[in-house]
């Protein structure tokens with residue numbers, strides 16, 4: 001019985017050995033076949049070892065930049081230490097970026113004007129933003145004060161138009177001013193005697209019954225405020241009815257304003273704000289009454305601009321229609337003050353200078369006229385939010401743009 005079992009086990013042992021040998025031969029054969037078929041050839045090139053072969057890899061060197069982008073941006077797609085240069089980190093490489101340093105000024109614009117297009121510190125800002133330097137003068141909205149000098153701070157005791165004078169107006173962002181030069185009396189009618197005041201509208205009454213302002217010192221203050229800013233353009237609308245041209249020119253010359261006054265040729269496009277600022281030709285003077293002689297820097301207001309009617313008694317009467325001037329001109333004043341018996345009215349100013357009210361009127365007139373109001377002129381600028389409205393309007397390129405958030 002034991003022998004039988006032993007023989008039998010010996011047979012099983014041989015049979016297991018044979019099976020194993022056959023399997024080894026099979027495995028070797030399979031390996032040989034695989035080798036011949038190429039299935040075990042070395043892996044294809046994969047520079048960044050991301051498992052995607054170089055041939056298939058959109059980013060061969062694995063530096064995070066697409067191969068084509070690298071070629072377009074002049075960096076090496078097969079070298080991960082070579083990546084596109086992007087000075088302003090806006091995702092557009094320098095070679096393809098029209099504003100390399102991201103300072104808001106295009107490279108060409110900078111180069112032509114002596115700025116460094118690769119240095120964001122090398123730039124100019126206009127009215128607080130470099131982008132505004134690119135806008136033409138007629139494509140910007142300036143806050144304007146009506147009878148800017150007629151305030152208690154200036155010593156005017158009645159018939160005032162505002163509570164605070166030039167410095168507050170300037171600090172809040174007003175850059176356009178309506179001014180009324182006069183000779184205070186028949187005896188004081190030299191060119192050195194010019195003051196700002198308002199006529200009271202009674203025939204033969206002296207014009208400055210409620211007080212007057214030294215026009216020379218007012219304009220010198222304006223000049224120094226202007227000098228302490230950069231890239232701002234100032235506009236003056238002069239109600240010059242009783243002052244000869246020589247006297248007005250003397251006033252502006254003596255106060256340093258005339259040197260920087262822009263001469264606009266009718267029918268020619270307005271320059272950019274940046275170019276006016278860089279040339280230091282950054283004041284525009286408009287006169288309501290044209291002189292017979294030619295004073296080239298005193299632009300006849302109603303040939304170069306136009307305005308809407310003004311001084312209505314109710315808000316409903318306000319319109320975007322032509323009041324005075326040439327409505328074909330792109331530069332225009334949106335007059336936005338109401339009067340009571342011909343006098344400025346603080347309560348009505350609060351109503352029409354209210355942010356939403358004023359913004360809506362400006363957008364409506366922008367749509368109706370076809371271009372933005374260049375000036376929005378108010379009484380009692382302290383009431384409501386004139387300058388916040390102009391900030392909002394200037395952020396918009398078109399009246400259909402969504403209005404940005406309330407500043």
Ligand SMILES: [Ca+2]
Nearest residue numbers: 076077079082
């Ligand atoms: Ca690279």
Ligand SMILES: [Ca+2]
Nearest residue numbers: 086090092097
């Ligand atoms: Ca860039």
Ligand SMILES: [Ca+2]
Nearest residue numbers: 099101103105
């Ligand atoms: Ca730039």
Ligand SMILES: [Ca+2]
Nearest residue numbers: 116117119122
């Ligand atoms: Ca620059």
